[in-house]
Amino acid sequence: MHKKRYLFLLVLAILFGTPHALTTHAQPVDAIRLQPILTGLSLPVYVTTPRDGTKRLFVIQQRGIIKVLQPGATAATDFLNVSSVVSSTGSERGLLGLAFHPQYQTNRRFFIYYTRPSDGAIEIAEYETSMGNPNVANPAAVRIIITIPHPTFGNHNGGTVLFGPDGYLYAGTGDGGSGNDPNANAQNINSLLGKFLRLDINTPVGQIPAYNIPPTNPYANTAGADEIYAIGMRNPYRFSFDRGGTNQLWVGDVGQDAIEEVDIITLGGNYGWRVYEGTQCTNLEPANCVPANYLPPVFEYTSGGGSPRCSVTGGHVYRGPRRTFGAAAYIYADYCTGEIFQWFNSAQTLRLDTPRNLSAFGEDEAGELYMTGLFSGTLEKIVRAQASADFDGDTRTDLSVFRPTTGAWYSANSSNGAVKIQGFGVNGDIPTAEDYDGDYISDIGVFRPSNGQWYFIRSSDSTVGIVPFGTNGDVPVAADYDGDAKADIAVFRPSSGTWYVLPTLSGPAYQLPFGLNGDTPVVGDYDGDGKFDIAVWRGSTGVWYRIGSANGSVTAIQWGVNGDVPAQGDFDGDSRTDLAVFRPSSGQWFILRSSSGSASIIPWGTSGDVPVAGDYDGDGSDDIAVFRPSNGTWYRVNSSNGATVFIQFGVTGDLAIPNYDKP
Numbered sequence: 001m002h003k004k005r006y007l008f009l010l011v012l013a014i015l016f017g018t019p020h021a022l023t024t025h026a027q028p029v030d031a032i033r034l035q036p037i038l039t040g041l042s043l044p045v046y047v048t049t050p051r052d053g054t055k056r057l058f059v060i061q062q063r064g065i066i067k068v069l070q071p072g073a074t075a076a077t078d079f080l081n082v083s084s085v086v087s088s089t090g091s092e093r094g095l096l097g098l099a100f101h102p103q104y105q106t107n108r109r110f111f112i113y114y115t116r117p118s119d120g121a122i123e124i125a126e127y128e129t130s131m132g133n134p135n136v137a138n139p140a141a142v143r144i145i146i147t148i149p150h151p152t153f154g155n156h157n158g159g160t161v162l163f164g165p166d167g168y169l170y171a172g173t174g175d176g177g178s179g180n181d182p183n184a185n186a187q188n189i190n191s192l193l194g195k196f197l198r199l200d201i202n203t204p205v206g207q208i209p210a211y212n213i214p215p216t217n218p219y220a221n222t223a224g225a226d227e228i229y230a231i232g233m234r235n236p237y238r239f240s241f242d243r244g245g246t247n248q249l250w251v252g253d254v255g256q257d258a259i260e261e262v263d264i265i266t267l268g269g270n271y272g273w274r275v276y277e278g279t280q281c282t283n284l285e286p287a288n289c290v291p292a293n294y295l296p297p298v299f300e301y302t303s304g305g306g307s308p309r310c311s312v313t314g315g316h317v318y319r320g321p322r323r324t325f326g327a328a329a330y331i332y333a334d335y336c337t338g339e340i341f342q343w344f345n346s347a348q349t350l351r352l353d354t355p356r357n358l359s360a361f362g363e364d365e366a367g368e369l370y371m372t373g374l375f376s377g378t379l380e381k382i383v384r385a386q387a388s389a390d391f392d393g394d395t396r397t398d399l400s401v402f403r404p405t406t407g408a409w410y411s412a413n414s415s416n417g418a419v420k421i422q423g424f425g426v427n428g429d430i431p432t433a434e435d436y437d438g439d440y441i442s443d444i445g446v447f448r449p450s451n452g453q454w455y456f457i458r459s460s461d462s463t464v465g466i467v468p469f470g471t472n473g474d475v476p477v478a479a480d481y482d483g484d485a486k487a488d489i490a491v492f493r494p495s496s497g498t499w500y501v502l503p504t505l506s507g508p509a510y511q512l513p514f515g516l517n518g519d520t521p522v523v524g525d526y527d528g529d530g531k532f533d534i535a536v537w538r539g540s541t542g543v544w545y546r547i548g549s550a551n552g553s554v555t556a557i558q559w560g561v562n563g564d565v566p567a568q569g570d571f572d573g574d575s576r577t578d579l580a581v582f583r584p585s586s587g588q589w590f591i592l593r594s595s596s597g598s599a600s601i602i603p604w605g606t607s608g609d610v611p612v613a614g615d616y617d618g619d620g621s622d623d624i625a626v627f628r629p630s631n632g633t634w635y636r637v638n639s640s641n642g643a644t645v646f647i648q649f650g651v652t653g654d655l656a657i658p659n660y661d662k663p
Contacts, residue, residue, distance in 0.1 A: 031352075032324060032325075033385045033620050034354060034382060034383075035382075035383045035574065036378065036574050037380055037528075038074075038378065038379040039376075040377055041061060041377040042065070043094075044060065044359065045062045045094070045096060045159070045359045045372060045374065046362065047059045047060070047370050047371075047379060048099075048363070049364055050105070052104055052105040053105065053365070054134070056068055056071065056135075057370070057379070058079060059372065060095055060097070064086040064114075071527070071551045077135060079136060082095060082112065085116070085117070087114070087120065088117065089154070092157050092159075093120060093157060095112060096158070097112065097114075097159050097161040098161070099112075102163050108128045108129040110129070111126050111145065112127060115150065119149070121147050122147070122148040122173060123144055123146070123147050124144075124161055125142075126201070127142060142205060145169075145199065146197075146209070148173060150174075150177070150193070151176070152177065152178070156176060156178075156254075158172040158174045158236055159237050160172050160236070162240070164241055164249070165247040167202070168200055169201045170196060170229065171196070171199075172196050172251060173193050173195050173233070174194065174234070175193050175233065175274070179256060180274060181273065186273045187273075190224060190225055192225055192228070194273065195227075195230065196251075196265050197228060198227070200212040217229060218267060230268065232271035233271055234256065234277075236251045236254075237252065237313070240314065240315065240316045240317070242316075245328065249265040249266075250264055250298075251264075252313055252314025252332055253312070255277055258280055259278030259279070259280055260300060260309075261297035261299070261312070262299055262312065262314065263297050263298060272296075275289060275294065278302075279291075279297065299348060301348070309339070310334065311334065311336060312335070315332040316361055316363055317330050318331055318367070320366055320368040320369065321483060321485070322483060323438065324383060325351070326342075329343065331361065331369060331382075333358040333361070333371070335358055336357070338355055338373075340352045354373075356374075356376055356380075357374040359372045366483070369381070381575070384440060386440050388614050389433055389614055389658040390440075391411045391420070391459070394413075395440075395618050396617065396618040397623075397658060398412055398413055398414050400658075401654035402431040402446075402657065403653070404425075404429070405427060407426045410650065422457075424455070425446040428449065430449065432478050433657050434487035435459075436478075436486060437458040437460045437486065443457055443458055444457045447474075449474065452470040453468045453470075454466070454467045467489055469500070469502050470491040471493070473494065474493050474494075475491060477490045477491060477499070481501055481503065481534070482506040482531065483530045484505045486505070488502060489502040494518065496517075497516045497517060499512045499534055512534060514536065514545070515545070518539065519537065519539075519545075522537045524568045525577050526548065527576065528575050528594075531549040531550075533547055533549050534549075537566045539563070539564070541562075542559060542561045542564065542581075544557045559592050560579075560583075561583075563583070563584065563585060565582045565583075565611055567589065571591050571593060571622050572594065573621035573639075574594060576594040579592040580592070582605060584605075585607060586603075589604055589605075589611075602637075604626065604635070608628070608629065608630060609629075609635075612626060612656050613625055614658050615639075616636055616638065616645070619640035622639065623636050623637060629653070631648070631652075632650035633648045633649075634647045634649055
C-alpha cells in the first residue's frame with residue numbers, strides 16, 4: 001500500500017505502489033520531448049492501434065468510452081461506449097484494456113478488458129466493428145470470453161490484454177487487491193488472480209466456455225487452472241510484446257512497499273509475489289524464500305528516502321524508424337513522478353521528467369511511442385527534439401551563413417559560442433543544410449544547379465556525399481518525406497510543377513506533379529506525423545496547397561498576399577508546421593497556428609530582411625527571426641520568454657541559414 005503521504009492517490013490513481021528512489025545514469029545527449037496529439041480526454045488509460053494499415057489510434061477512457069483518431073486529425077470521435085457495463089467508481093476499476101484480433105482487418109473482432117460494476121469482477125469481452133462504418137463499433141458485446149471473480153478489494157485489477165505472436169490472447173490479472181495479497185492468490189495455481197493467462201479465442205460463437213486452452217499451457221490437463229501461463233504477479237498493469245527480436249513479453253509489475261520491478265514473462269514462470277517483492281524476501285512466507293524457486297526481475301528500482309516515485313508504468317521495447325530511442329531500449333515510466341526512463345545495456349537512464357500521471361504507453365503502426373496522461377486528459381507522442389540548422393546537436397538553431405563569393409560556411413555554435421569556418425561550395429550553389437545521415441545534427445550541403453548535383457558533408461563521420469539529382473532551374477527541397485529521420489534529396493521543377501524525390505530508405509526515386517510555375521515550395525510537417533508534406537505557396541493568390549503525408553488529402557488555405565515571403569515554422573511547439581508569411585512592405589509576420597487555429601500579426605523586421613525562423617532558444621517552438629543583409633545582423637524574439645536578441649553575424653551578400661534549408 002502507499003505510505004500516508006500518498007493516501008490521496010488511493011482514490012485517484014490507477015496503480016498502487018510505494019515511493020521509490022531510483023539510481024539513474026545522466027541524461028543522454030539525445031533529448032526527447034512530448035508532441036501534443038489530443039487534449040480534453042477523460043481519464044485516458046491506454047492507447048493502441050489495430051495495425052490494419054489505416055494508421056488510426058484508439059484511446060481508452062477509464063469510464064467506458066473508446067475514442068478513435070484518424071491520421072492527421074486533431075480531434076477524436078467515439079468508437080465504442082460501454083460505460084453502462086464497466087465500473088465507474090474511479091480508483092483502479094473501469095475500462096482498462098483493448099486488443100485487436102491479428103486478423104482484425106478482415107474479421108472486425110476486438111476484445112476489451114474491464115471490471116464489472118455489480119461486483120468488481122474482471123471480464124474480457126469480444127466486440128466487433130460495424131460492417132458499414134470502420135470507425136464505429138457495434139454497441140453490444142458478441143460474447144463474454146471469461147469472467148474472473150475479484151471479491152472484497154477494488155485495487156490490483158491488472159488491465160492489459162494483448163495477442164501474442166503465437167495468436168493467443170494474453171491477459172495480466174492483479175492479485176485481488178488490498179496489501180500483501182491477504183488471500184495468497186498470486187502463488188495459488190487454482191486462482192486466476194495474480195497471473196498471466198493465455199487463451200485460444202479462435203472458437204465459434206456460442207461455444208461454452210468461449211475459449212480453448214492452448215495445449216502447452218503449464219497446467220493444461222494437470223493440477224492447476226488450465227488458463228494460467230505464468231504466476232506470482234502483484235499487479236501487472238501494463239505489459240507489451242517486443243515487436244522485434246524474439247518477441248519477448250515485458251511487464252511492469254507494481255510493487256508493495258519496497259520495489260518496482262520489470263519482468264520478462266516466460267511460459268510457466270513464477271515471479272515470486274507474495275514471497276518476493278522483486279529480489280527482496282517479504283517475510284510473508286519466510287520458509288518459501290528460496291531464490292532458485294523464482295524468476296528474478298530483469299531490473300527493479302527501490303523505495304525509501306522520501307522519494308516521490310511510487311509505481312511503475314510498463315512500456316515498450318522501442319523499434320520505431322525515427323530512432324527516438326536506441327533500438328531495443330525498453331521504455332517505461334513512474335506513474336507518480338511522470339519520469340520516463342529507458343533500460344538499455346543493463347543501465348537505467350532518465351530520459352524526460354514530465355508533469356503527467358503517466359497511465360500507459362502505446363505504439364503506432366510504425367512503432368513510435370505515445371503516452372496517456374491520466375488526470376491531464378492528454379495523449380502525447382514522444383519525439384526526438386531537433387531544430388533546423390543545428391550544427392552542434394544541442395537541439396537549438398545556430399546562427400549560420402553561406403558566403404557565395406568564397407564558398408565558405410560560417411556557423412556559431414549555440415552550445416558554446418564557438419565559430420566554425422568551413423569551405424564547401426562555389427558561387428552559384430544553393431545551400432541545403434539538412435540531416436542526411438540521421439544523427440540529428442545538420443550537415444553542410446549544397447545543390448549545384450549548373451550540373452544538377454548535391455554535395456554534403458556527413459556530420460557523423462565527415463565523409464562527403466555526391467548525388468546527381470536535378471537540373472538547372474530546379475529548386476532544392478530536401479526534407480524527410482519517408483519518416484526515417486534522414487533528409488531525402490528532392491527538387492521542385494517550376495517549369496512543369498513537378499516534384500522529384502529520392503528517398504533514403506523507402507525505395508527508388510519518384511515524381512509527383514503538384515504546383516505551377518511561379519509557386520514557391522513550402523514543405524513542412526503540417527499534419528504532425530513525422531513525415532514532411534509536399535506543399536507550395538502561390539504568391540499570386542496567397543493560397544497554400546499541400547498533400548498530407550498522413551492520409552494523402554489535399555488542402556488549400558488562403559494565407560498571405562502577393563509580395564509576402566513564406567516563413568513557415570512550428571511557432572506553437574506542437575510538432576506541426578504553421579502557415580506563416582513575412583510581409584516586407586510592412587515588416588510584419590502573419591502566423592496561423594496549427595494547435596489552436598488562431599492568427600497572430602507581429603511586427604518584426606523591415607523591407608529587405610530575410611526571414612530565418614528557427615528554434616534558437618531550444619524550447620521546442622520556432623522563434624520569429626530575420627537576417628538583415630545590409631548590416632549582417634540577426635534579430636529575433638525568443639518564444640520561451642519574449643526576449644529580443646540582436647547579434648551581428650555575417651556580411652552583405654551572405655545567404656542566411658535556415659532560410660535556405662527551410663525544410
